[in-house]
Amino acid sequence: MPLVQSAGGVCWKKRKIIENTPLRISLILAGVIYIALALSSVDVNWVRVQEGMGRGLAFLGSFLQPDFFSRSAEIFEGILESITMTVVATAVGIILSIPVGVGAAGNIAPFPVYFICRSIITVSRTFPEVIIAIFFVAMFGFGALAGMLTLTFATIGFLAKLLADDIEDIDPVQTEAIRSTGAGFFQILTWSVQPQVMPRLIGLSVYRLDINFRESAVIGIVGAGGIGATLNTSIDRYEYDTTAAILIIIIVIVMCAEYASGIIRKRLQ
Amino acid sequence: MLILENLIMKYGSGDLALNGVSLRFDKGEIVALIGPSGAGKSTLIRCVNRLVEPTSGSIDVNGKNIASLKGTELRRARRKIGMIFQEYALVERLTVMENILSGRLGYMGFWKSWFRKFSSGDVAKALNLLERVGLSEHFDKRADALSGGQRQRVGIARALLQEPDLLLVDEPTASLDPKTARQIMRLIKELCSERNLLAVINLHDVGLAKMFSDRIIGLRKGRVVFDDTPDELNDTILTEIYGEEDWSGSADKKKVSAQVREHKHMESMDYALAND
């Protein structure tokens, strides 16, 4: 009760989010105990940290004077490879995600198809790109092909899920109207569903292009090509000025891509 | 020409939306369906073109039992049944012309419709209808740029471009102001009599029903409780259909404004929810 009668008159207390007092207290207690346990599991080797601090400062310092040039050939090649992987993976991913997304929309797909498509989406979304990349590298060998396939696979899960949710969200009356003209399934898809979801699909594809580029910087660590390999090598060699240069390039490209995709999405509205 | 026999529609919950409806309709009739919300008006209309599946009973259009059709046959039957919707149900991101031409989808193959290859005959008919409903200059606008009355005119033109044998009309005026509502009803009536079309119109507005129909059918709890000319509709019968109320006031007071679907996407959150 927010109002309490006390000796000096009526008291008011802020309403609690969880009204049930024992439940609230035990939840707070559980939280505190968990955090204490979790913190105690962090064992820190302070000597090691102290040693590393020097390297950390060196790294931060190298951001002030990044070295774009001594490894410029490798950086350029890595970035180019990342971009090619990103472009192909996004394009193929979009094409493949459309049938999966349509199949995963509960309002237009029959149950068996729905179930299969939702399973594909779950598997693709659950595993981080790096794990998927490990497997594609094992199958197809080191290089950009494995990276491209990884990004394609991840794109399918991402786009198909959002497309399916979007289709489930469309105005059913517009679909009903097209159905009542005697249109077949594919005509209903292209004349009623597509116009309704197209702007978001384009927006999400552009957004995914951006994510794929960022991810391409990571999967190189496990041998799937792209700028990630160059980045990893530079860290291994303690060449922090090159690392800083690569990170700055990635940040700038991501910023540009984000800005461009913002403009595209705004124009679609 | 349209014969419904013992039509029953049961929801999954076991509630009866239609409880044995049997009706006969003839060519050229304008029939108003009235009744309180939940009486089954909308369900009845949607059963005729099988947007809703009836549980049992038969629907006979020109000697063909719609209730037993499947796949292509059902689509063939649907294209001869025009439908006009309460909230216009235009595909909002398509142009007026595309919306109207979508009335021909049942008559053409998928690829032709994908590339928008409509025959010149279809285009000429669409243009005629556009002129008839008074929207000639708007043909290249997007549907969501039109006003409510204009949108409903597009909806009417789309249904008529199907060259239907009968017209199903679901609450055509529920989202319109009283003046536009009358204009739309008059337009539907004129177009039907020009083509000698049967129109079954769902109306919640008894005044409009009396004004524009040849025959009124009252539904209550999925049963037909009244079926006669508008003149026979009196306060006792209205009470039987709707329950106790003072019927002397203007009918327009009962007007319910339709909810407009609001597409309010929290864009950024949406994207984030994706995955990041």
Next chain:
Amino acid sequence: MPLMKRNGAVCWVPRDSKKQLVIWFGWFIGIMLVFLCWQSISAKTMWVFAADAPEQLRLMLMRMFPPKLEYMDKLWKPLWDTLNIATLGTLLGVIIAVPVASAAALNTTPSKRLVRPLAMVILVSSRSVNSLIWAILLVTIVGPGILAGIIAIALRSIGFVGKLLYEAIEEIDKTQVEAVTATGAAPAQVFSYGIVPQIMPAFAGISLYRWDINIRESTILGYVGAGGIGLNLSSSLSILAWSQVSLILIAVLITVVASEWISARVRSRLI
């Protein structure tokens, strides 16, 4: 004009020919670009190896099944670490993200010309760099272990939570803030009475959502030495113990799906 006369009959096309031409040109450029990119990937690929992929997959799957269930005994501790990395990392990230977000939002920033751009740079940098890259860097700085993982997750979360949070702050209802200001409240009071109640649901939702993404991300941090189940993945892979790998994958799948379910349930309760 989308309407034209051809051989006396009226024709209609959805777009006029000039616009249509531009669209076709756009498609042409796009397809060419994808094709060129594909060619460059293909040129660098050893197709002899790649052709072997189905056989590799078959062998891999054969070695993975059945999963070595006894190995589970050694997975509980890494799973517990993974959970801690994600949770503590999210907490730390959120704590840092709040001031950064309020410095970045147009309507709460102390200075539009100095503080806001700085906050924006922090947010973008944090978002652009994947937690795994942060982890590699941190492992060389603070040494291997879950501390590196926690900081990596926190650094990546700042950008995500901060960006969504500052957008939420910018979208708040101004009149409520004005009303609180009109009572003569001090800026801090305006913040806690006028702004906080409005963004609280969004804030909780964003944080929970990030937590469940972080669970997924923290499963691989161990691959570069930053603690958690990824460490076992990397060591199992290096000794080609595929039946352990498959068990780890199953553990990851269950953990991630469960955390997603929990976060979705709690979020829907909040709204």
